[in-house]
Amino acid sequence: MINDKSSQKIVDIIQNWARKQSIWVLAYGTGCGAIEIPPTMTSRYDAERLGVRGAATPRQADVLLITGYLTTKTLKRVIRVYEQMQDPKYVIGFGSCTINGGMYYDSYNTIKVLDKYLPVDVYINGCMPRPESVLSGFGKLQELISEGKANGAQEYKDNLEWYRANQKRIIPNWVMPDYNW
Amino acid sequence: MEKIKANLIEHIKTSFVTAKETDFDGNRLDFLVDKQCIPSILTYLKDRLGYVHLTHITCVDWLEENEFELIYIVWSPEEKVKVFIRTRIDREKPVIANIDMIWPQAHTYEREFRELYGIQFEGLVAPDEFILEDWTGPPPMRRDFDTAAYAAETFFERPGREDAQDVRETITKRSGEEIPDFAKKYSR
Numbered sequence: 001m002i003n004d005k006s007s008q009k010i011v012d013i014i015q016n017w018a019r020k021q022s023i024w025v026l027a028y029g030t031g032c033g034a035i036e037i038p039p040t041m042t043s044r045y046d047a048e049r050l051g052v053r054g055a056a057t058p059r060q061a062d063v064l065l066i067t068g069y070l071t072t073k074t075l076k077r078v079i080r081v082y083e084q085m086q087d088p089k090y091v092i093g094f095g096s097c098t099i100n101g102g103m104y105y106d107s108y109n110t111i112k113v114l115d116k117y118l119p120v121d122v123y124i125n126g127c128m129p130r131p132e133s134v135l136s137g138f139g140k141l142q143e144l145i146s147e148g149k150a151n152g153a154q155e156y157k158d159n160l161e162w163y164r165a166n167q168k169r170i171i172p173n174w175v176m177p178d179y180n181w
Numbered sequence: 182m183e184k185i186k187a188n189l190i191e192h193i194k195t196s197f198v199t200a201k202e203t204d205f206d207g208n209r210l211d212f213l214v215d216k217q218c219i220p221s222i223l224t225y226l227k228d229r230l231g232y233v234h235l236t237h238i239t240c241v242d243w244l245e246e247n248e249f250e251l252i253y254i255v256w257s258p259e260e261k262v263k264v265f266i267r268t269r270i271d272r273e274k275p276v277i278a279n280i281d282m283i284w285p286q287a288h289t290y291e292r293e294f295r296e297l298y299g300i301q302f303e304g305l306v307a308p309d310e311f312i313l314e315d316w317t318g319p320p321p322m323r324r325d326f327d328t329a330a331y332a333a334e335t336f337f338e339r340p341g342r343e344d345a346q347d348v349r350e351t352i353t354k355r356s357g358e359e360i361p362d363f364a365k366k367y368s369r
């Protein structure tokens with residue numbers, strides 16, 4: 001009964017519905033985009049009514065929200081944070097800087113394309129994206145989760161070597177624990 | 182104010198004969214000195230003349246003249262005068278005396294210059310890394326370091342930016358305004 005395909009489908013639907021209704025966000029706010037998080041979370045836009053809430057630690061979070069540029073130094077910490085998160089986990093790239101470098105396209109220590117280093121499920125463009133577009137990004141993520149298409153974590157596991165090679169290209173001194181779950 | 186400044190110029194010129202002063206409007210006074218004089222002139226200003234506050238240290242890269250210029254800004258809360266002490270050092274072998282025994286906060290500035298400009302401070306005791314991590318390239322704030330080329334070679338690039346239009350020209354065409362000559366070289 002449990003290995004039955006059609007009943008698994010029902011389980012998946014219920015699972016995805018539950019996952020999409022409670023998104024706990026770990027905001028990695030080292031970029032300037034962090035300034036848009038307080039209005040999104042507080043009474044004016046109130047993301048909590050959509051089930052979006054802040055999480056205190058990586059292990060309690062579902063979504064890693066990367067707000068803006070990442071330097072080579074912070075990328076190392078972000079990778080570490082991402083690998084500590086438990087499944088199900090998703091990444092939202094927030095702002096132009098995570099998409100193509102934004103205004104830091106010629107900087108010597110900021111990365112330009114985030115999805116070469118971490119599996120990004122949803123990008124929110126804009127410099128800065130307003131709280132409306134942040135909410136629409138979360139809405140898009142919920143849509144993808146309920147359709148079962150937000151499987152960046154699985155991609156990361158499958159293509160770990162490719163991601164590692166890209167990460168090690170800019171982090172030569174690799175002192176991180178192995179990613180083995 | 183003028184009296185205070187004239188008095189200060191006299192004091193400095195008597196003790197440091199090679200110092201060249203420039204008098205600016207307002208409360209700003211500027212001295213160009215040799216690099217050997219830096220610790221002594223700063224100590225003199227701090228201990229004798231009451232310039233107890235080190236506001237800032239900054240570095241200018243004069244690539245064409247093959248020199249670095251270091252500028253120490255000190256401030257006297259009593260006389261309300263800002264004194265700029267500037268010195269030139271050789272760009273090939275940039276070595277200068279360490280002043281973190283005069284003002285401890287200079288330590289942070291010196292570590293920054295050592296990392297971003299490659300200036301060596303004699304007797305500075307600090308770990309090699311300051312802001313950058315695992316940096317192997319040349320000091321990145323030097324003007325001959327090509328950040329765009331370095332970024333293009335080190336980081337991935339998403340296609341689509343290379344045909345970006347020059348917004349300045351579009352705007353000037355629309356509004357009929359002319360681009361001044363000095364601004365033309367910044368247009369793509």
